[in-house]
Amino acid sequence: MTLATLSDVLIPAKAEGYAVAGLVCLGWEDMRAYVAAAEVEGCPVILQAGPSCRAHTPLPILGKMFRHLAEAASVPVVAHLDHGYTFDECREALDAGFTSLMFDGSRKPLQQNIDETAAIAEMAHKAGISCEGEIGFVGYDNGEASAGTDPHEAAQFATATGVDGMAISVGNVHLQTDQSGGLDEGRIAAIQGLTDVPLVIHGGSGVPGEQRRTLARGTNICKFNIGTELRQAFGHALRDAVNSDSDRFDRVQILSETHDPVVAAARKVLQTMKG
Template sequence: MSFVPVSALLRDAENEGYAVGAFNCNNMEIVQAIVAAAEAENAPVIMQASQGAIKYAGIDYIVAMARVAAAGAKVPVALHLDHGTSFEQVIRCVRAGFSSVMFDGSKLPTEQNIAITRQVVAVSRPVGISVEAELGKIGGTEDEIVVTDREALFTDPEEARYFVEQTGVDSLAVAIGTAHGRYKGEPQLDFERLSKIKSLVTVPIVLHGSSGVPAEALREAIRRGVRKINIDTNIREAFVGTVRQVLDGHPDEIDPRKVLGPAREAAVEIIREKMRIFGCAGKARQ
C-alpha cells in the first residue's frame, strides 16, 4: 500500500469521532514498530519525521524505510513532515515522497505565518499532499524548536478561525496546554478553549506534545474535536528504557539485534496502547 494523505485519514476520524495517532520515527526499528502496531490494532496510522530525524537518518533513508513498511501493510499509512520550519524544507519533503507536510510558523507574526502557509498549500495541494499548520506556541522542545514557558502562548480561537480561512490548510495544530518532552507535573488542558476553537474552524484539530497527557484527558480532547494526536517521547522512553534493561541484564551482549529487538517490541506495545486510547483501533479502511 502506498502512502495516503493525512487529510484522508482525518476525514474519516472526523466523521466517526476518533483521533488518528501520529508517531515519530527515528530509526528502522521504530518505523517497523509503528506499522506492526497499526497492523495488530487494524488502525490507520501516521508515521512522521521531524527535523531531527531527517538530519539523523537522511531524508532518503526515512522515505525508503517508511515506503517499504507501508508497501507491506494492510492498513492506511501516511508519511508526514513534523514541524517543518521553512518553505524550502517542505518542498524537499514533497519532492522526496512525503504524503503530508506541516509548516510550523507559530513563532512568526500571524500574517507572515499565513503568507508562507499559503505558499505551502499552493504547492502541495495540486499534487495530493495535505498540509498541517500551527497557531499558538506549544511549550517545551521539539528537536531544534525551543519555546520557553513565558513564550508558550495558547491559541486564540478567533485568530484560529481567521488563519484557517486565509490559508486553506487541511488541519490545525493548536496550543491548549500541552508541551513537547517530559512533563514536570500533570498537564492541565484548556478544554473550553479547545471547544471554542472547534466551533469556529472547519478543519480537524491536531494536538502536539501528547506524551504524558493522561488517557482520560486525551479522550476528553477527542470528544471536543481533536482528530490527530502526536506521540514521540513515550516511544523514546519505552525504546531506550528497554535497551538499558537488556544491557543491564546482559552487560557482555554485543549483538545489536538482541538489544534493539526487545526495544522494538516495547515500542510496539506503547503505540498499540495509544491507538486504543485514541479510538482508532479497528478503524482501518482497506
C-alpha cells in the same frame, strides 16, 4: 499499498469520532514497531519525521523507509514531515515521497505565518498531498513557554491557509515526561466554534489518556502527536537489553529486543484514541 495522505485519515476520524496518532520516529526500529502496533489495533497511523530524526537521517532516506513500510501494511500509513521550518525543507520532503507536510511558522508574526503556510499548502495540494499548520505556539517542558491559540486568529488562519489539519496551543507542551497536565477544553471549544478544520495536538504525551479519548470522541481534535511517551518505552527496553548481559555487543540482537516492548507501548497509545 496503503500509503495515505493526512486528509485520507483525518476526514474519517472527524466524521466518526476518533483520533489518529502521529507517532514521532527516530529510526527503523521504532517506525517498524509503530506500524506493527497499528496493524494489531486495526487503525491508521501517521509516521512523523521531526527535526531530531532528520538531523541524523536524510529526508530522501526517510521517505523510502516510510513508503516501504506503507507498501506492506494492512492499514493506512501517512508519511508526515513534522515541524518543517522552511519552504525548501517542505519541498524536499515532497520530492522524497512524503504524503503530508507540517509547516511550523508558529514563532512568526500572524500574517507571515499565514502567508508562508498558505504557500506550502498550495504546493502540497497541487501535488495531491496534505498540509498541516500551527497557530499559537506549543512550547517545551522546561524550555520555551507556550502562547495559547487565539480562537479568532485560528479561524482566520484556517480560512486563509487552507490547511488540512491545524495544530493548536491549548495547554499542551512538547517533551513532557508525565501526564500531570491536561488541555484547556474551554479554549478548544472556542476554537471549534469558529472553524471546522481538523485539530491537532502536539505534545500529546503530556495529555492524560482518558482526556485523549474524551476529546477524540467529542471534539474536532483528530490527531495527537506522541513522541516522549514512546521514546521512554524504547529507552527502557534498550537499557534492559544492554544490561541483561554486559558481554553483549551485537547491535542487531540488542535492538531486536526493543521491538515487542515498543509495540506494546504504541498499542496502548493507539487505544486511547479509538472512538
